[in-house]
Amino acid sequence: MPHRLASKLILALALIVLIVKTFAMYINVTSQEARLLESMTLGADQLSRSITSATWQMMLADRRDAAYSVMHTIALKQGIDRIRMFNKDGELMFSTVPEERILVDKRAEVCNPCHSSSKPLVKVDVPNRARTFRDLDGRRKMAMITPIYNEPSCSNAPCHAHPASVSVLGVLDLGINLSRVDQEIASIRARTLGLGLVEVVLIGIFAVFFTRHFVETPIQRLIDGTRAISDMKLDQPITIHSSVELEELSHSLNVMRERLQAAMAEKAQFTQRLESKVEERTAQLRAAQQKLIQTDRLASLGQLAASVAHEINNPVSGVLNLAMLMQRILKDDGIPPGRVDEFRRYLGQVATETTRVGRIVSDLLSFSRRSKPQSAEADLNAIVTTTTSLVSHKLDLAGVAVDLDLADGLPAIRCDASQIQQVVMNLVLNGTESIRGGGRITVRTRTAANAAAVVLEVADTGAGIPPELVSKIFDPFFTTKEEGKGVGLGLAVVYGIVNAHGGEIEVATRLGEGSAFRVTLPLRPPEPAPPIAEARGGT
Numbered sequence: 001m002p003h004r005l006a007s008k009l010i011l012a013l014a015l016i017v018l019i020v021k022t023f024a025m026y027i028n029v030t031s032q033e034a035r036l037l038e039s040m041t042l043g044a045d046q047l048s049r050s051i052t053s054a055t056w057q058m059m060l061a062d063r064r065d066a067a068y069s070v071m072h073t074i075a076l077k078q079g080i081d082r083i084r085m086f087n088k089d090g091e092l093m094f095s096t097v098p099e100e101r102i103l104v105d106k107r108a109e110v111c112n113p114c115h116s117s118s119k120p121l122v123k124v125d126v127p128n129r130a131r132t133f134r135d136l137d138g139r140r141k142m143a144m145i146t147p148i149y150n151e152p153s154c155s156n157a158p159c160h161a162h163p164a165s166v167s168v169l170g171v172l173d174l175g176i177n178l179s180r181v182d183q184e185i186a187s188i189r190a191r192t193l194g195l196g197l198v199e200v201v202l203i204g205i206f207a208v209f210f211t212r213h214f215v216e217t218p219i220q221r222l223i224d225g226t227r228a229i230s231d232m233k234l235d236q237p238i239t240i241h242s243s244v245e246l247e248e249l250s251h252s253l254n255v256m257r258e259r260l261q262a263a264m265a266e267k268a269q270f271t272q273r274l275e276s277k278v279e280e281r282t283a284q285l286r287a288a289q290q291k292l293i294q295t296d297r298l299a300s301l302g303q304l305a306a307s308v309a310h311e312i313n314n315p316v317s318g319v320l321n322l323a324m325l326m327q328r329i330l331k332d333d334g335i336p337p338g339r340v341d342e343f344r345r346y347l348g349q350v351a352t353e354t355t356r357v358g359r360i361v362s363d364l365l366s367f368s369r370r371s372k373p374q375s376a377e378a379d380l381n382a383i384v385t386t387t388t389s390l391v392s393h394k395l396d397l398a399g400v401a402v403d404l405d406l407a408d409g410l411p412a413i414r415c416d417a418s419q420i421q422q423v424v425m426n427l428v429l430n431g432t433e434s435i436r437g438g439g440r441i442t443v444r445t446r447t448a449a450n451a452a453a454v455v456l457e458v459a460d461t462g463a464g465i466p467p468e469l470v471s472k473i474f475d476p477f478f479t480t481k482e483e484g485k486g487v488g489l490g491l492a493v494v495y496g497i498v499n500a501h502g503g504e505i506e507v508a509t510r511l512g513e514g515s516a517f518r519v520t521l522p523l524r525p526p527e528p529a530p531p532i533a534e535a536r537g538g539t
């Protein structure tokens with residue numbers, strides 16, 4: 001069974017036309033056949049009557065030969081197969097076929113129209129007296145039996161009187177060849193069939209054209225149109241004028257398409273607005289984050305100041321002492337020859353101490369420098385060393401020892417070194433603050449298992465973090481420190497910096513045993529970290 005609607009329609013139409021046409025042709029042919037046979041029957045009856053009338057006078061005068069000769073002459077007429085005459089006992093009296101000699105059995109089927117009852121019928125209507133059959137050669141024939149009635153002139157005739165009580169003297173049996181009728185019927189059939197076929201083909205062609213033009217093409221257009229809509233190609237209108245219904249449907253689809261187009265345009269506008277809003281807000285967030293980082297940096301700087309002041313104070317007072325010593329050695333005429341080495345040693349110590357002060361000051365400067373965020377290759381081990389040395393005094397004061405376990409051959413990472421420095425410092429300071437009465441902080445670096453990142457771990461032997469607080473420690477302004485001692489920005493800033501570098505931070509902690517913060521930083525951030533807007537204001 002075909003699946004296309006047009007094919008189904010055409011097939012159904014063709015089937016209906018074929019059935020109706022076949023039935024009509026059958027009725028037409030059979031009725032024409034019946035009419036032809038009817039007119040043949042009437043013709044045969046008329047001919048039979050004419051024969052009996054033509055031979056009446058001769059029979060009355062008992063001139064049988066003359067009567068038979070008339071019948072022969074008539075029989076020669078084309079189409080008449082034979083003329084026979086039977087007497088009332090069924091005995092063949094005359095036949096145009098000379099060799100025929102028969103005695104008819106009145107119970108035979110051909111005699112049924114008159115002799116079916118015990119008393120033979122005298123009057124039988126025309127159709128019942130005619131019969132058709134096929135001869136031995138298979139040709140169709142029609143036979144018409146016409147009774148020859150006893151008339152007063154016959155019963156009174158001097159020759160051979162028939163008693164008046166006898167009503168039928170015999171029958172005339174006329175045989176007609178139906179070959180011409182059959183030919184006519186065959187030609188009617190052929191003509192009807194031919195015409196019928198032409199009609200079916202014409203109707204079929206019309207059905208195909210009609211279905212294509214009014215059904216298939218517009219439906220295909222509708223399908224193409226709806227496909228275009230589903231592919232979101234909304235600028236292709238559907239135009240159909242083949243029928244009111246399909247035109248209405250296409251109109252509805254067009255309205256739907258236009259509304260969808262308008263909705264899409266609105267959505268695009270909305271998305272654009274949303275995107276610019278998101279961009280605006282993101283910029284504001286970045287600015288806020290940068291501000292946080294700067295704020296935290298200032299706080300850290302404050303903490304450092306005390307530590308660094310002490311660090312600087314020692315070498316500076318050492319230099320002062322050495323200067324005083326050297327002043328004492330130096331006489332008006334120069335350095336006494338025996339003390340030149342001693343003087344030189346003091347000078348060397350002055351150089352060492354001032355170098356130390358210079359290094360501390362430069363470290364401090366590098367931490368406090370408010371530079372624009374920048375991405376450059378940096379050595380994580382160097383960042384760790386510098387940062388821990390900056391806070392060493394604070395750690396000493398807290399009785400905390402620092403172990404540096406730095407991996408050899410650590411690959412350089414692309415980062416903002418000052419921000420990573422801030423991460424190390426915050427983690428180390430948090431660890432220090434969690435230790436009461438002395439402890440140890442271990443700072444480890446190593447290459448990640450996949451070799452595409454480095455890992456920084458800051459572990460302490462401090463108090464640990466209560467499990468219910470672990471999820472909050474990265475929130476801005478979350479602190480467990482006493483009022484005024486901490487702002488709770490350290491870990492929030494650490495999280496922001498690590499995130500901006502495409503890294504991750506996780507914490508493992510056990511109450512009473514300590515905590516370990518692990519920062520994983522990719523060697524190359526997936527995308528260059530979007531530059532964090534420089535904080536407005538502040539130092």
Ligand SMILES: Nc1ncnc2c1ncn2[C@@H]1O[C@H](COP(=O)(O)OP(=O)(O)OP(=O)(O)O)[C@@H](O)[C@H]1O
Pocket residue numbers: 299426430431434460462463464465473474478479480481485486487488489490491492515
């Ligand atoms: N190593 C650690 N051991 C135990 N608790 C920690 C550790 N690091 C952070 N915490 C907990 O997380 C809280 C938040 O830390 P964060 O660094 O954000 O703020 P803070 O240290 O309290 O204050 P700030 O760093 O701003 O001076 C701390 O108050 C502390 O309770």
Ligand SMILES: [Mg+2]
Pocket residue numbers: 426429430486489490491
């Ligand atoms: Mg902190």
